[in-house]
Every structure is written in C-alpha cells, then in structure tokens.
Amino acid sequence: MATIREELQAAVRRLFEDDKIDYFLGYVDDYGHTFPAILTKDSDLSGLTFDRKSYNNLAAFLPELRGSRLGLICKQCEVRTLNVLAAEEQLEREKLVVVGVPCPAMIDPRKLSADEAELGSDDPALWQEKCRRCLERNTPTADLFVGEKISTPTPAEGWPLLEEVEAKPAEEREAWWREQMSLCIRCYACRLACPLCYCHQCFVEDNKPQWLDKSVGAENNLHYHIIRAIHLAGRCIECQECSRVCPVGIPVDVLNNVLSRDFASRFGYASGETAETKPALVAYERDDPEDFIL
Amino acid sequence: MDAEYYKLSAENAAGLFERARADYDVVAKTRDANGNLVYGRPVSFEDVAFVDEQPPMSAKAFALPQNETLVRYERGGGEIRAETPEAPARDLLLFGVNVCDAAAFDIIDRVFQWDYLDDPYLARRERTTQLALACTALQRDCFCNRISYAEDGVDAVAYPREGHYLVKIQTDNGRRLVERYRNLFAEADGDPETEITSFLEKAGTAKREPLLETAQSGLAGAFEHADWEILASTCIGCGICTYTCPTCHCFDIQDEGGYVGGRRLRTWDHCTGRTFTAMPAHQPRDRQYKRYRQRLLHKFWYYPERFGPVLCTGCGRCITHCPVKINIKELVEYFGGLSDAPPGGRRHAP
Ligand code: SF4
Ligand code: SF4
Numbered sequence: 001m002a003t004i005r006e007e008l009q010a011a012v013r014r015l016f017e018d019d020k021i022d023y024f025l026g027y028v029d030d031y032g033h034t035f036p037a038i039l040t041k042d043s044d045l046s047g048l049t050f051d052r053k054s055y056n057n058l059a060a061f062l063p064e065l066r067g068s069r070l071g072l073i074c075k076q077c078e079v080r081t082l083n084v085l086a087a088e089e090q091l092e093r094e095k096l097v098v099v100g101v102p103c104p105a106m107i108d109p110r111k112l113s114a115d116e117a118e119l120g121s122d123d124p125a126l127w128q129e130k131c132r133r134c135l136e137r138n139t140p141t142a143d144l145f146v147g148e149k150i151s152t153p154t155p156a157e158g159w160p161l162l163e164e165v166e167a168k169p170a171e172e173r174e175a176w177w178r179e180q181m182s183l184c185i186r187c188y189a190c191r192l193a194c195p196l197c198y199c200h201q202c203f204v205e206d207n208k209p210q211w212l213d214k215s216v217g218a219e220n221n222l223h224y225h226i227i228r229a230i231h232l233a234g235r236c237i238e239c240q241e242c243s244r245v246c247p248v249g250i251p252v253d254v255l256n257n258v259l260s261r262d263f264a265s266r267f268g269y270a271s272g273e274t275a276e277t278k279p280a281l282v283a284y285e286r287d288d289p290e291d292f293i294l
Numbered sequence: 295m296d297a298e299y300y301k302l303s304a305e306n307a308a309g310l311f312e313r314a315r316a317d318y319d320v321v322a323k324t325r326d327a328n329g330n331l332v333y334g335r336p337v338s339f340e341d342v343a344f345v346d347e348q349p350p351m352s353a354k355a356f357a358l359p360q361n362e363t364l365v366r367y368e369r370g371g372g373e374i375r376a377e378t379p380e381a382p383a384r385d386l387l388l389f390g391v392n393v394c395d396a397a398a399f400d401i402i403d404r405v406f407q408w409d410y411l412d413d414p415y416l417a418r419r420e421r422t423t424q425l426a427l428a429c430t431a432l433q434r435d436c437f438c439n440r441i442s443y444a445e446d447g448v449d450a451v452a453y454p455r456e457g458h459y460l461v462k463i464q465t466d467n468g469r470r471l472v473e474r475y476r477n478l479f480a481e482a483d484g485d486p487e488t489e490i491t492s493f494l495e496k497a498g499t500a501k502r503e504p505l506l507e508t509a510q511s512g513l514a515g516a517f518e519h520a521d522w523e524i525l526a527s528t529c530i531g532c533g534i535c536t537y538t539c540p541t542c543h544c545f546d547i548q549d550e551g552g553y554v555g556g557r558r559l560r561t562w563d564h565c566t567g568r569t570f571t572a573m574p575a576h577q578p579r580d581r582q583y584k585r586y587r588q589r590l591l592h593k594f595w596y597y598p599e600r601f602g603p604v605l606c607t608g609c610g611r612c613i614t615h616c617p618v619k620i621n622i623k624e625l626v627e628y629f630g631g632l633s634d635a636p637p638g639g640r641r642h643a644p
C-alpha cells in the first residue's frame with residue numbers, strides 16, 4: 001500500500017501535469033527537519049511529505065503567493081485559518097486546491113529527544129496541546145484527500161496550561177507573567193508566523209505615532225503581547241504557531257486562549273468553524289449576553 | 295603567546311567557579327523559570343548546566359546587550375543634564391560557554407574597531423575572559439567543523455576528560471586566569487596537542503573542508519542566482535536567526551522619553567526584517583528573499599572580504615530556531631557551487 005508520502009507526491013505531480021496550479025505549498029524533509037516549501041513544476045518532489053513535524057501553519061504564506069493558482073496541504077489548523085480568512089474576505093478560494101490529509105497529531109518539539117524516538121509513539125502526552133483538543137483529524141472540505149482517514153478521536157482536552165496558570169494565586173500569577181515577559185526578545189516571530197496577523201503594517205512598526213518603544217523589557221513586551229492578543233480576539237484559531245516558534249520558550253498562546261475560552265463559554269463561538277462564521281467581534285445577535293456591560 | 299596546557303580536576307572546577315564568583319561577574323549555562331537552557335548567573339556550581347547544547351540566546355549580549363543606553367538626559371531648573379553610562383564595574387568570566395560562542399567575539403571585534411572605536415562594546419570586551427568548554431559531539435544542526443574560525447582567539451578552552459579537564463590557555467587573558475587560581479591547576483602531562491586532536495576527531499568537531507575557502511568564490515557569482523527566490527521565500531523575516539546568532543551585530547539607534555528626560559539607546563536590529571532598509575519613498579530590498587540573501591552573503595562573502603574570517607562560527611542556532619528551518623550551511627553549499635542539490639529539492643521555474 002502506498003504511503004501518504006507517495007500518495008501525496010503522486011497527487012501533486014498530477015496537479016502540476018494537469019496544469020491546475022502554479023505553486024504547491026507543502027512540507028519537505030531534509031537535514032533532519034520538516035519545513036514548509038514552495039514547490040514548482042520543476043521541483044524535485046521526492047522530499048514532499050506530511051509527518052508529525054509538519055508544524056507550520058501554511059496559510060501564513062498565502063500573502064506571499066497571492067494571485068497565483070496554488071495547491072496546499074491543509075490539516076485542521078489550515079482549514080480553520082482559511083475559514084477565518086474567507087469570513088474576513090482575505091481569501092481567493094477559487095485559486096486554491098486544498099489537499100486534505102489525515103493528521104497524525106504533531107509531536108511537541110520541546111518533547112523531542114535527540115533520537116526523536118517520540119515520533120513513533122501515539123501517546124497524546126507528547127503531542128502539542130492544540131492536537132489534544134483538536135476535534136477533526138481528517139481535513140473536511142478538501143478538494144482532494146490523500147492517505148487513509150484516522151478514526152481514533154483525540155482526548156478533546158481544553159486548555160490545560162491556561163488552567164494551570166489561572167490556578168495560581170493572583171500575586172504568583174502576576175509574577176509568572178512578568179517572568180515570561182522579561183524573557184521576550186521581541187523578534188515578533190509569534191506575529192510573523194501567525195496566519196491571522198496579516199496586517200501590512202503592524203502597530204509595532206509604526207513610528208508616527210510610535211505606539212511602542214523599541215527597547216525590550218517586561219513592560220514594553222507585555223504591552224505588545226496584550227495588544228496582539230486583543231487584535232486576535234475571536235480570530236485566533238489556536239494553531240499554537242506563536243508558541244512553537246518562540247525562541248525563548250514563552251507559551252505565547254496562553255493569552256489568546258483566555259479570549260478563545262471566553263468566546264466559547266459566553267457566546268458558544270469557536271473561531272474558524274465554517275467559512276460563514278463571522279468573526280465574533282463583527283457578528284451581533286439580539287440575544288448575545290450583555291451581563292458584562294455596566 | 296605560545297599555548298600552555300593544564301589539568302583541572304572536576305573537584306577543582308567547582309572550586310574555580312566558587313572562587314571566581316568573588317572576583318568576576320560569572321556567566322554560565324543554567325536553566326530559566328521554564329526549565330529552558332540560558333546563559334545566566336547561577337549562584338551555585340550545582341546550578342551550572344554542563345551540556346553540549348547551546349542556549350537559544352548566544353553569549354554576545356554580554357558584550358553587546360540588546361538595549362544599551364548611550365546617553366541619558368534630564369531637563370530641569372533651567373538646564374539640561376546629560377550623562378553617558380559608566381563602563382561595567384566588574385570583570386566578566388564566561389564560564390563553560392560553547393567554543394562557538396566564545397570564538398564569536400574575536401570575529402566581531404574587528405568591526406567594532408575598524409574605523410570607529412565602539413567604546414561601550416570595547417569596554418565590555420576588555421573586561422571579558424572566556425573559559426570555553428569543548429563539545430563532546432557535533433549536534434544535528436552544528437557545523438563548526440566546516441568553519442575555519444580562529445579558535446586561538448578564545449582565552450582558554452577546557453576539554454572534558456575522565457575525571458578532569460585538559461585546559462588549553464591561548465591568550466594572556468587566559469594566563470591571568472590561571473595565575474589567579476594557580477593552586478587549582480596542575481601541569482598537563484603527556485602530549486596534550488595529540489590528546490586534543492583525538493578528542494576533536496572523536497567529537498566530530500575536527501576541521502574539514504572549510505566552507506569559506508571553498509564557497510566564497512562561488513558565492514561572489516551567485517547574487518543574481520534564480521533560486522534565491524524559491525529557496526528563501528519561506529523566510530518570515532523574524533530575525534530569530536540574527537538575534538540568536540553569536541556574530542550578528544547590527545543595531546539601530548532610538549530615542550525614548552520626552553521633554554523632561556529620556557535616553558538615546560541602541561537596540562539590536564536585523565537585516566532580515568522588512569523595516570531594516572525601508573525608507574519613506576523606497577525599499578531597496580523589496581522582497582523577503584533579498585533580505586535573507588543579504589544575511590547569508592554578508593556572512594560568507596562581504597565580511598570575509600573585508601575582515602578575513604566568515605561571520606559565522608557554525609553554531610547552528612539559525613537552523614535550530616528558525617521557524618521555517620532555513621539552513622544556512624546547505625544554502626552556502628548550494629549557492630557557493632559545492633552542491634548541485636538545492637535543499638528540499640526546490641528549484642525555480644526556469
Ligand atoms: S516569538 Fe517569543 S521572543 Fe519573539 S516576540 Fe514572540 S514572545 Fe517574544
Ligand atoms: S498584532 Fe495587530 S496590528 Fe500587528 S499584525 Fe497582528 S493584528 Fe495586525
């Protein structure tokens with residue numbers, strides 16, 4: 001039986017041969033890493049793969065390739081992102097060929113040992129947190145699907161790290177945040193890897209007026225993170241890319257999770273569920289709870 | 295100076311750390327609140343991490359901090375007072391840092407004293423002593439074995455042996471360290487250079503086919519290569535590569551504060567970011583791959599052409615921590631004409 005790797009490569013070859021796409025956005029593996037790659041009809045497709053280190057949210061590369069006919073691998077993270085982008089009218093869906101895959105769940109890169117034995121294990125404790133709460137392991141709404149569907153459900157957990165942080169007494173919690181914020185070097189990788197931080201010019205880049213000093217420090221860093229979290233309120237689809245890419249290991253998404261959970265509990269709303277779901281701060285229902293308005 | 299060799303027992307290494315803490319500001323590998331490896335200031339020898347792995351942030355911040363106040367001013371009582379911050383009060387000892395981190399200083403010293411003498415940087419450098427610890431094995435992303443940097447610029451290198459370290463002293467600064475704590479060090483016996491050579495062979499860190507000598511001429515013809523676009527377009531421009539790199543040293547000058555007081559400071563900056571060369575009317579590096587290309591060519595072509603060594607020690611951080619795993623070594627080999635296969639098999643449409 002063909003492996004997902006072979007099936008994927010055959011499918012992409014066909015897309016190029018039938019002249020359906022100009023570029024394919026997928027993952028390749030080389031030198032011990034799996035990473036995003038933009039492939040053309042002249043590319044050697046033998047590196048193309050989908051595995052448990054296919055971390056990047058590929059939808060983050062859509063602005064770079066805007067205007068071209070594009071095929072891309074979509075796991076559930078990308079599907080939800082495309083839905084938000086569609087609702088925000090940022091998507092040229094007719095130009096995309098969505099290639100669906102069964103998602104084996106991504107192994108938390110911080111739990112990978114040097115020999116990467118963890119990649120062969122099915123223990124959800126080794127997964128990225130987002131994978132433990134993912135409800136759809138096989139891409140819905142795919143234009144074509146490769147590989148065999150997975151029927152095992154995920155543990156459907158909530159937000160364990162957020163709960164852990166919230167369980168701390170207020171003072172300890174503040175100290176914890178201050179500590180995390182003091183580690184931040186403001187490389188903005190969390191924003192740049194985020195498929196929903198697509199503004200051409202972010203407030204952090206403005207200098208007239210300058211909303212934020214360029215120097216790093218717990219206060220400035222917190223200022224950045226809070227504004228970013230608010231700009232993503234009801235939009236963040238919890239792909240955890242912000243946390244994964246952070247070079248100093250700050251669990252950035254905990255801030256976004258606070259808002260996601262509030263939207264879920266107050267409005268029964270989850271970002272990116274369908275392409276018609278309007279972003280929470282744009283939608284209005286007559287019976288929306290208003291108990292927080294004084 | 296001629297190199298000198300000493301033996302430092304494991305027990306005396308602990309003694310050295312404790313005693314040095316009284317005389318130096320001692321920086322070593324340790325763990326932060328999240329359990330991640332960092333260069334910090336462990337208060338006891340038990341908190342020092344002896345691992346090959348490098349902390350994500352290199353040791354460069356101890357000579358070139360991410361933010362550095364150049365001048366402070368204050369206005370009041372009809373006058374303006376300005377002051378430049380004092381030079382550091384204490385000597386700094388980089389204890390057990392990776393050789394690739396220690397070696398970086400000698401490489402970037404050249405740019406900080408090329409035409410203009412960068413006082414804050416040089417003041418810190420002058421007070422820095424490095425006691426580096428040699429790695430026992432090359433890790434997945436490292437390629438120091440392919441970089442011919444001048445290791446002899448490192449003050450002292452400790453090679454771990456059975457129950458002791460073989461310490462090679464290479465500079466006057468290193469010799470001062472030994473003299474200060476002379477009773478902790480014993481003369482090395484046997485043939486230390488042969489011992490070091492076989493240690494490096496076993497660790498996989500012995501030098502072979504240096505990238506600079508073999509790739510520089512190829513790179514000089516590769517500026518317009520059609521594949522930059524396809525290979526570097528996944529770069530998101532975060533600058534993690536630059537900020538974690540021990541040799542990247544670009545900075546920006548900023549003013550903070552206002553009418554009553556404030557400061558002028560420098561902050562790290564990076565050529566991979568889209569604001570780096572942006573001007574009101576023009577952006578000369580208008581695509582991301584051009585910004586990435588600048589980083590690679592600066593390191594492996596422009597810098598060596600002007601200053602001698604490549605601007606890289608092969609630490610591999612820019613691969614390990616890159617969100618899209620762009621691999622500088624593979625790209626130098628490809629664009630430098632040492633390899634025909636583009637990493638990941640990607641090729642531009644002809
Ligand atoms: S990726 Fe990490 S270090 Fe970089 S800005 Fe975000 S939180 Fe800060
Ligand atoms: S943080 Fe806000 S302004 Fe910046 S890119 Fe994200 S949404 Fe845009």
Ligand code: SF4
Nearest residue numbers: 529530532533535616
């Ligand atoms: S090469 Fe990687 S680490 Fe460097 S700016 Fe680009 S994406 Fe960031």
Ligand code: SF4
Nearest residue numbers: 539606607609610612
């Ligand atoms: S360029 Fe990359 S490998 Fe070379 S010293 Fe900098 S971070 Fe390390």
